[in-house]
Every structure is written in C-alpha cells, then in structure tokens.
Amino acid sequence: MTNLDKPQTKLELLALFGKSRDEELNLAEAELLNKLLISDSRIRGLYRGFAAIESGLEEIAQLQSGKKNATDANMSVIHDTISDIPVTDQPQTSDSASNRRKK
C-alpha cells in the first residue's frame, strides 16, 4: 500500500511521472506506473494534479514568452483546421478527418 502522506513517497511518484512525461521510463518503471495507476485512486489523483500543473505551466510560459496571443492563435488554428472540411451527417471514418488536418 502506498502512503502518499510520506513526502519522500510523493516525490518518488512525481519523479516517476516526470520520467513518463519525458519518455524516460525503463520497462520495470513503466510496469510499476501502470500497476499503480490502475490500482490506486489516490495515485491517479496525484497524476492528474501533476498533469494539470504541467499543462498550466505550459500555458503560463507561452503567455509570458510573448510569442503569441493565445486566443488569436487558437482561433487561427481552429479556422485553418476546419475550413476545408465539408459538413456531412453521413458516417465517416475518423481517419478521414485525421488525414486532412496538419497542414
């Protein structure tokens, strides 16, 4: 049983998540991480917290770097992505959309 109240344990888990983010897990670590995530809801909560901070820091870093106005840039990407897609109510494979994106 993992005790997340022990700071060292939490730091060890964060290190494991960081390796997952950086794709640096060895096989044993990947198996351990999968096992922990499937079996322990508290570790899933910690993992989601880690991911939320990761995503939030990326957004803040982008905004502070001044490289883009996030809203305008996102609108442009959305517009470019969908502008040449015909609307249909016929079933289509998702791969057809997937193949048209990424200009």
Place this chain on the structure above:
Amino acid sequence: MNNAPQYTQKWFEQAYLAVRPKLRAFIRSVIFSAEDSEDVLQEVAAIAWEKIEKLRSKEQFQPWLFGIAKNRVMKYCTKISKQRSRSLSPEAMEALWSERAVSVEVSQESLLDALQNCLSKLSAENQSILLERHQPSVTNRMIAEKHGFSESKTSRLINTLYADLMKCIHNIQENS
C-alpha cells in the same frame, strides 16, 4: 424531414474556442506529449466539425465534444502502447479518463489563477526555472546546463517545486 439545428462555422469556432482550454487540460491529463496532445486536439476539432449535424442542440456541445475526444484519446493510447512498450497502458489511461470525466466541470480558469498565485510565491529563480522548463522542447538537461546544476539535482528541484505547487493549489481550492 431534417429537424437538426443548423450550425454555422463561426458559431462552431467560437463554441470550440470557449471549451478548448478545458478540453486541452482534459487531453493533457492522459497524453503528456504536448505535440501529440495538440495533434489530438486538432483531430477532435476536425471530426466535430465534420459531424456537426449529429449534434442535437447547442447546449449539448461540450459533452458531445468530450465524447469525441475520449474516442480519439483511447485510439491514440492503443496505438502508442503498441509502439512504445514503456508508455501508459490503455487500461491505466481508461482509469484516469473515467475519473476525469467526473470532474470535467472543474474550471480550468480557476486552476490557472491558483497556479499563477502559487507560482508567485516561489523565489524568482525557481519561477524562472519552471517556466523555462515548460517552453517547447526544453529538457531538464538544458536547464541544468544553463543554471550550473547536475541533471539529477534539476530533476529533484523540479519535482519538489511541483509538490509545493500542488500543496499550495490544494490549500487555495479548499479555502475557496
């Protein structure tokens, strides 16, 4: 006779843009690769627009979009786990995703506000390290070289800062 509501491209773009921060955080919680998660976001937008006539009402847009996103993420997970044996398994991602769906109404804006608040409580150097680390394509090794640390010390420092941020955000959310 077709009773489906008509949706304009302009309406779709604005509705998607409003949901996008939450959707992005949702996808990033199971796909760590920023590049891959942006690809999935683009795919979700493309598929949603392609199938927009299946949306029953404007009020259903967000849950409908998240349903599309879940399908795309699970396809991504299955593909990646076959390619990379060291990535998260589809079972682990499903477990993460299922619980995430419960908390989808948590405001991404309030999380960002709390994060910025907590970030401002760190030393200027630590703030700088964290924000540099989260620029595209920056690695721990680059940060270590720039600041004269070992790579392992940099990893430990960043993990400690993450733990501090988590504790701070938890305290803010509990008191709000």
